[in-house]
Amino acid sequence: MVTSIRRLVKDKWRQSTRRTAAKLRARGTPISHCTLWRALKDDGLSSYVQPTVPLQRYGDKQRRLRFAAEQKDRDWRRCVFADEKTFVCDARPNRRNDVIWTDSPRTIKPVPRVAHATSINVYGAFSAAGKCPLYFFSEKLTASLYISILESTMLPAAEDWFGDEHWTYLQDSDPKHTAQSTQDWLRDHVPEFITPEQWAPRSPDLNPIENTWALVARRVSFPSQKNLKG
Numbered sequence: 001m002v003t004s005i006r007r008l009v010k011d012k013w014r015q016s017t018r019r020t021a022a023k024l025r026a027r028g029t030p031i032s033h034c035t036l037w038r039a040l041k042d043d044g045l046s047s048y049v050q051p052t053v054p055l056q057r058y059g060d061k062q063r064r065l066r067f068a069a070e071q072k073d074r075d076w077r078r079c080v081f082a083d084e085k086t087f088v089c090d091a092r093p094n095r096r097n098d099v100i101w102t103d104s105p106r107t108i109k110p111v112p113r114v115a116h117a118t119s120i121n122v123y124g125a126f127s128a129a130g131k132c133p134l135y136f137f138s139e140k141l142t143a144s145l146y147i148s149i150l151e152s153t154m155l156p157a158a159e160d161w162f163g164d165e166h167w168t169y170l171q172d173s174d175p176k177h178t179a180q181s182t183q184d185w186l187r188d189h190v191p192e193f194i195t196p197e198q199w200a201p202r203s204p205d206l207n208p209i210e211n212t213w214a215l216v217a218r219r220v221s222f223p224s225q226k227n228l229k230g
Contacts, residue, residue, distance in 0.1 A: 079170055
């Protein structure tokens with residue numbers, strides 16, 4: 001019986017225990033989805049949600065490989081990594097990742113949730129030499145606002161870190177970053193920067209600040225779980 005159930009479920013897409021139990025009952029095998037679930041767990045199977053990745057369009061892989069080939073000899077210790085992020089305070093738990101394993105659901109403490117969570121936008125940048133002050137803003141980010149942020153936060157920090165020595169500014173291909181006014185400002189004030197032509201699209205993993213944002217977002221969303229790991 002377990003072998004038949006395993007054959008019906010294992011590695012099948014959208015094959016829930018309820019759907020599988022209904023199939024078996026239609027074939028004359030009286031079984032509930034709870035019994036089916038226990039049988040699958042006893043057999044060493046667990047249910048998972050299909051992971052998602054950024055859609056890589058035609059040519060994206062080649063551009064990522066070209067970026068890696070062109071940048072492999074760069075001294076990343078002299079690079080400023082920057083990005084913006086919107087943080088939502090008291091966000092709803094992620095049903096896929098923020099899970100708690102327990103033998104009694106009654107032991108799980110509820111997470112208080114406000115009706116309308118507050119959000120805030122922030123610009124950040126860092127290098128191997130340090131981090132620049134965070135810039136918080138509530139208005140919509142435009143190219144002109146982005147330039148003013150670079151002038152007031154990133155540039156003074158970079159000049160303090162590197163002085164007159166050469167350094168590189170790295171940002172993704174957000175429209176505010178690739179705007180003509182932004183590109184002109186970077187050419188006038190930055191020794192070198194990753195251009196839109198060099199940057200591989202749909203590749204957030206190329207910017208290490210994304211890992212920092214993920215850690216901060218977890219703290220912001222669940223401030224009572226500061227010591228939570230994993």
